[in-house]
Amino acid sequence: MPAFRDFNFKLLVIEQLMYNDETITPAFRIADCLKAKGIDDPQTYAYDNDLAHTVLAEARTYFESLEISTELLATVEELTLDGGLEVYQECSPVWDGEDDLYDVGSLDDLDLLPNLKLIEGVDNCGMGAAFDVDVLAARGIAVD
DSSP states (O other): OOOOSOHHHHHHHHIIIIIISOOSOSOOOHHHHHHTTTOOOHHHHHHHTTOTTSOOHHHHHHHHHOOOOHHHHTTOOEEEOOTTOHHHHHHOTTOOSOSSTTOOOOOGGGGGOTTOOEEETTTTSGGGTTOOHHHHHHTTOEEO
16 A cells, blocks of 8 residues: 655545545544544544644544555545645644644655646645645646
């Protein structure tokens, strides 16, 4: 299985495959994970434990260990940059999108997505700093 170098880039791919395309199932739900530990409300848990601006350990462990086949990665044709992605809410139930918690630091993982054609939101949010449009254009990837 291919290994991602940038956790935040992997989350963008997971957003597409798990929450948009629904080709990775079942979808991870932090509420289900915490409920199994006797925690009823992820938001209250995050606030009460000063975890508002962090990835919950349960989510990080799940997503870091999630294996995505080369064949499934080849189906990814677009990614979206947006502070409101569902994967972010599952990782950080009270994250407000106002810090760099989910900024992608490297484009090294582009090699894992041979059919990527479009990255949406590069210009619309602060999360696109690592997304060098010249690098993307050289790979035939458009930005919107």
